[in-house]
Amino acid sequence: MTTKTGNRGVPAGYDASRYPAFAVTVDVVILTMVNGELHVVLVRRGVAPFKGMWAIPGGFKRPNETLDEAAKRELAEEAGVDSASLLTQFAAYGDPGRDPRMNVVTVAYLAVLRDVGDVVASTDAAHADLVPVSEALDGTMELAFDHAQIVRDAVERVRADLELTGIATAFVGPTFTVAELRGVYEAVWGVQLDGANFRRRVVTESGWVIPTGRRARPGSTGGKPAELFRAGRMWRQGGPIRYPQPTDRGRRNQ
Amino acid sequence: MTTKTGNRGVPAGYDASRYPAFAVTVDVVILTMVNGELHVVLVRRGVAPFKGMWAIPGGFKRPNETLDEAAKRELAEEAGVDSASLLTQFAAYGDPGRDPRMNVVTVAYLAVLRDVGDVVASTDAAHADLVPVSEALDGTMELAFDHAQIVRDAVERVRADLELTGIATAFVGPTFTVAELRGVYEAVWGVQLDGANFRRRVVTESGWVIPTGRRARPGSTGGKPAELFRAGRMWRQGGPIRYPQPTDRGRRNQ
DNA sequence: GAAGGTTTTGGTCACACAGACCATAACTTC
DNA sequence: GAAGTTATGGTCTGTGTGACCAAAACCTTC
Numbered sequence: 001m002t003t004k005t006g007n008r009g010v011p012a013g014y015d016a017s018r019y020p021a022f023a024v025t026v027d028v029v030i031l032t033m034v035n036g037e038l039h040v041v042l043v044r045r046g047v048a049p050f051k052g053m054w055a056i057p058g059g060f061k062r063p064n065e066t067l068d069e070a071a072k073r074e075l076a077e078e079a080g081v082d083s084a085s086l087l088t089q090f091a092a093y094g095d096p097g098r099d100p101r102m103n104v105v106t107v108a109y110l111a112v113l114r115d116v117g118d119v120v121a122s123t124d125a126a127h128a129d130l131v132p133v134s135e136a137l138d139g140t141m142e143l144a145f146d147h148a149q150i151v152r153d154a155v156e157r158v159r160a161d162l163e164l165t166g167i168a169t170a171f172v173g174p175t176f177t178v179a180e181l182r183g184v185y186e187a188v189w190g191v192q193l194d195g196a197n198f199r200r201r202v203v204t205e206s207g208w209v210i211p212t213g214r215r216a217r218p219g220s221t222g223g224k225p226a227e228l229f230r231a232g233r234m235w236r237q238g239g240p241i242r243y244p245q246p247t248d249r250g251r252r253n254q
Numbered sequence: 255m256t257t258k259t260g261n262r263g264v265p266a267g268y269d270a271s272r273y274p275a276f277a278v279t280v281d282v283v284i285l286t287m288v289n290g291e292l293h294v295v296l297v298r299r300g301v302a303p304f305k306g307m308w309a310i311p312g313g314f315k316r317p318n319e320t321l322d323e324a325a326k327r328e329l330a331e332e333a334g335v336d337s338a339s340l341l342t343q344f345a346a347y348g349d350p351g352r353d354p355r356m357n358v359v360t361v362a363y364l365a366v367l368r369d370v371g372d373v374v375a376s377t378d379a380a381h382a383d384l385v386p387v388s389e390a391l392d393g394t395m396e397l398a399f400d401h402a403q404i405v406r407d408a409v410e411r412v413r414a415d416l417e418l419t420g421i422a423t424a425f426v427g428p429t430f431t432v433a434e435l436r437g438v439y440e441a442v443w444g445v446q447l448d449g450a451n452f453r454r455r456v457v458t459e460s461g462w463v464i465p466t467g468r469r470a471r472p473g474s475t476g477g478k479p480a481e482l483f484r485a486g487r488m489w490r491q492g493g494p495i496r497y498p499q500p501t502d503r504g505r506r507n508q
Numbered sequence: 509g510a511a512g513g514t515t516t517t518g519g520t521c522a523c524a525c526a527g528a529c530c531a532t533a534a535c536t537t538c
Numbered sequence: 539g540a541a542g543t544t545a546t547g548g549t550c551t552g553t554g555t556g557a558c559c560a561a562a563a564c565c566t567t568c
């Protein structure tokens with residue numbers, strides 16, 4: 001490895017100080033399902049700039065870590081989460097002036113958590129909060145930097161990945177009911193799916209869900225107790241559900 | 255905009271020099287169709303490190319330009335291309351040691367060109383070359399930095415985008431034949447598609463292709479001259495062709 | 509404990525679509 | 539002309555999807 005002190009083998013034109021220096025940050029959009037609605041983890045900024053405004057967790061990348069490692073570290077430090085079901089990079093932002101202090105290029109990650117009822121409580125800083133994405137993006141909440149755009153892009157990514165990857169299973173626990181899984185699709189896409197058709201798709205074709213034999217306790221509103229499943233291997237190669245195409249056929253109840 | 259000299263409004267903790275400095279580069283994977291095969295534009299590095307090896311075009315981001323602008327500039331400077339049909343960011347790479355000189359984070363872009371028969375000739379540096387991606391990735395060509403992985407990721411992205419976006423039309427000219435368009439899918443996916451079924455899909459349903467009334471001159475091998483089409487508006491909302499699902503039904507000729 | 513409401517879960521039906529497969533038209537070269 | 543090649547239009551069949559119905563198994567309330 002060539003060190004900065006020794007110039008051997010490196011021509012004179014390659015003086016590192018000649019090239020513009022940037023700070024590189026990693027920001028993590030943490031999404032999860034709460035009460036059948038998509039939520040995002042936001043923190044309150046305690047320092048300028050944008051002091052007191054909401055922001056997504058993030059921080060500076062260190063020279064000796066990869067981008068993925070930095071994202072994992074920030075996830076743990078700022079949101080108090082040890083391991084997410086899913087952590088993927090999805091975009092980079094580098095507009096001049098996006099940070100008033102200096103030139104900052106940020107790499108954005110998408111994290112999906114399951115069952116984060118205690119995340120808000122467990123974070124030691126106690127400044128992290130779960131906010132519905134609808135509220136975070138409807139303009140009433142002012143987000144720091146270009147974080148509103150970053151959250152928008154993350155949600156857009158999830159919507160697309162729902163068809164292409166097994167990201168839906170990252171929103172639910174290790175065991176789950178069919179209705180729970182369907183709720184993920186309905187919340188992220190903002191649609192209503194037929195429960196019977198959804199079940200047929202994932203439970204009839206083998207490989208998507210594996211029955212555990214146990215049943216979930218019905219909610220306070222009653223109903224037949226649902227079977228509990230584990231995620232199968234097929235989720236590695238995509239998702240079983242496609243975004244519903246509007247048909248002009250039977251639209252009886254409308 | 256806050257300058258580095260004045261510290262007004264910024265707390266003492268925010269000394270920019272305290273945070274690790276990175277160089278930020280933008281690299282562009284330029285893909286195009288040549289002779290029914292997917293090709294990538296590579297340049298020979300004239301300077302260390304990796305002098306003499308192949309690399310994808312790229313360069314340092316300037317502080318006063320956005321990432322998208324930097325990509326457009328590099329596309330013009332290094333490959334001699336004024337405007338690509340498509341230029342999208344798709345990943346960022348920041349592993350420590352990926353550049354032996356210093357800490358470099360690179361943002362990778364995917365560019366798709368149509369009709370680049372003269373690109374290689376027109377580039378003033380005359381060091382750009384069109385290489386089949388199969389050759390670029392089969393291990394015989396040594397690519398600088400982590401550029402082999404970047405090209406792999408770009409191709410993977412194109413494969414997925416073929417179903418989701420109108421990226422297929424970026425590979426063909428402003429007017430094209432159905433067979434030309436089908437060739438894009440066959441080359442990128444590495445599959446054989448039935449010509450009749452493909453035509454029915456894109457030409458029967460309106461909005462995908464618009465007939466121009468003209469016909470293309472048949473190739474030297476003969477055949478009925480094909481109709482020339484323009485791309486319709488539907489490509490904005492996705493692609494009409496899905497990756498073929500292997501069926502176990504009629505496999506007569508095999 | 510009976511009644512009514514709710515959720516799960518299994519089934520049917522019809523339509524659209526995708527893939528396989530001809531068949532014909534319109535060009536090329538030999 | 540004859541033979542080969544490509545484009546283009548058509549048919550057919552199995553599969554999948556969406557809409558819908560109905561029974562099963564729980565809850566709460568009277």
